Amino acid sequence: MIFLQYVKRVVLSCAHRSLPVLVLLTLCTLVPCSTWAAGRGTIVVGGDHNYPPYEFLDKNGHPAGFNVDLTRAIAEVMGMTVEIRLGRWEEIRKALQRGEVDIVQGMVQAEVRARDYDFSPPHSIINQSVFARRGARTVQTLGDLKGKEVFVQNGGMMHDYLLEKNVGAAIFPVDTHIDALRQLAAGKHDYALVGNLPGLYLSREFGLSNIVPVGKLFAGQPYCYAVKKGNDQILSQFSEGLAILKNTGRYQKIHDKWLGALEPPAVSWRKILTYAAITALPLLLMLSAIGYINRRLAKEVALRTEEMQLQQQQLIQADKMASLGVLVSGIAHEINNPTGLLLYNLPVLKKIFRSTEEHLEQRFQKEGDFMIGGLRYSQFREDIPLLIDEMQDGATRIKRIVEDLKDFARKDTSQMDQSVLLNDVVRAALRLVENPIRKTTGNVVTELADGLPAFRGNAQRIEQVVVNLILNACQALPDPGKGIFLTTSFDAERNEVLLVVRDEGVGIAGEDLPRIADPFFTTKREVGGTGLGLSVSASIIKEHQGTMVFESQPGEGTTVRVALPALQGA
Structure with missing residues (x-):
């Protein structure tokens, strides 16, 4: 009775705005209170544990998000007791099928799912986007995914759709959207097909600045409450509760709290x-x-x-x-x-x-x-x-x-207080890589300036840098007729000793050059490259308060300039 009195007050306060509300009032006076709540007590509501801003576990492990607040509001106006259970999406779907979960609070409605689930009226619209690393080609149709490697959420809408349509893409299911985006950002596979709003939200939250949306293959899809096929009683209660929230304005408040900051508000010209x-x-x-x-x-x-x-x-x-x-x-x-x-x-x-x-x-x-x-x-x-x-x-x-x-x-604990002569380090590095050089080219030219001042640091660590640069130059040469050139000098104006390593190799593409020293980025993965050599080298030079700059033109070779601060008065 308390619930019915509440609904009557709400409905009477806004009866002049909507005829469906008057119909709802009539139903409220006719239907016994017991039919508005699940006959078996607590209703278990399932959801994805990592699908922000719709549903996720906060830093304290508690359910949060738009779907969670909406479910609690529906439970309040409908006089229901609910338990919200968030977990891996594929496990939640299986739990719904087994009857361990009564209803899920967010599922995209689609034809491929109609045989297994019944859906409420949509409470949101989900747009799916194709995410890729910066510089990737745009995706305009499903046919553009043929032969590509695509991340999808295991058991998600895009997983179901790609399996049904068989578009010819290699599908790599992961547990959550953030798993897909993180692995994509780290250089794995080609694309991630995920929800647009969660994708943008997670990219911003985790600082994945090298991935962007490159295509939208679908129109907005209805996002609804869903139950196992035939469980109409519970679904009708959530549908009615959703209608009440929308007519009383409470739905809009919840929407603005979670989604308003991410969606531009509409403002009339007047x-x-x-x-x-x-x-x-x-x-x-x-x-x-x-x-x-x-x-x-x-x-x-x-x-x-x-x-x-x-x-x-x-x-x-x-x-x-x-x-x-x-x-x-x-x-x-x-x-x-x-x-x-x-x-x-x-x-x-x-x-x-x-x-x-x-x-x-x-x-x-x-x-x-x-x-x-x-x-x-x-x-x-x-x-x-x-x-x-x-x-x-x-x-x-x-x-x-x-x-x-x-x-x-690892954090290097080696001594950084040696007085190091650059020419000695270069000669030692050349001796170490003599065999790879001999197998690659017969044209190695060194010009080591006399009287270079020393610099403070660790000779073995700098030797590691020089070895990496020489090996990279060897791997870049297309044939033994091309050469490698090493030069040392001193910049008195900046008080820096300089090493220049130049090769006549294949060069580096312009879009790859800014990332050449990023961890795990490599243009030689097919021949065993790990993408760590230059990252390690850049860290070593930074430890020595120096700089390392790359210049390259495809087909013309690459030049690396290393500058290290010389000892004062040396």
Whole structure:
């Protein structure tokens, strides 16, 4: 009765605005109160634990978001008791099918889902967007996804749709939208097909500045409450509660709280003209008074804004690097242990094979070809040594990648107080990479200036930088006729010692050049590049208070300039 009295007061207060409200009042007087609440007590309402701003778990682990506030408001006006349970979307869908969840508070309504679910009137409209890394081609039709690798949320609308339409894309399901966006930002696969508003929200919240929407393949889709097919009783209660909230204005307040800041408000031209007429004269006077000051301050404001943006980017990057360091420290040990066993045991295995080879050959000469391990011996004796060598090479490469990761992530504790001569470091680096150079080119030219002053730092760390730069130059050369040129010099005006490494290689595309020192970015992934060498090198140069600048033209080669502060008076 309390609920009915509440609804009557609400309806009477706005009866002059809507005929459906009067109909609802009539229903309220006829339907017993018991039919408005679930007969079995608490209604379990499911949702996605990471789909902001619609539904998510806040920093304290409590349900929050537009859908959550809407559900609680419906439960209040309908006199229902609800338990909101948020989890992985695919698990929530399965729980709905098993009857462990009674209703989900947000599901896109589509034909592909009509056989399994019933839907309420929509409480929102969801737009789906294709996200990609900056510089990627736009996607205009589903056909543009053919042959591409696409992230989707496991069990989400786009996952269902792509499976049904079979557009020819390689589908990679992940648990949440942020999983898809993070992996896409880290360089994995081609696209992420996710909700536009959650995608923009999460990109902003987690600082994923290198991914942007590149296409919208669908019109807005209705976003509704949904129940397992046939569970009409609960669905009707939520539909009626939603209608009450919309007619009383409470729905709009919840909408503005969560979505209003993300959606531009509509303003009528009449209001615009009215406000303009009222404020025109004071505004003109004010603009005249401050115009001169604005012109003088414009440059300073622009400069300060640029500095603040740079600081924000640095803070975001520092947070990413801290997270990466924790991750690498945790997995390096787990990878190194089995890799070490491979590197230790494979030579032993090869030695054992060689020791048995004589006896096997004798049998072959005596009996002819025979089967061993599912292979003919004539094939076995040729393939097995090669397979062992390939496994050993692979294990060695894994070990090298892990060492690169550890170098990249760990905070260096080596001494930085040595007095280092750049020419000595360059000569040592050349000796270390003599074999790769010999295999790549016969044209290496060095011009090391005499009398260079020393700089303070760590010779071994700078040697690592020079080795990385020379190896990168070797890998860039298209044929042995092209050359590599190393030059050292001293800039007295800036008091810096300089190293220039130039190659006549294939060069770097203009869109790739700004990211060349980013972690895990590489243009040589198909030949084993990890994208860590230049990131490690850039960190080392920064530790030495120096700079490293790249210049490149596709087809003409690349030049790297390293500058290190010389010791005063050296």
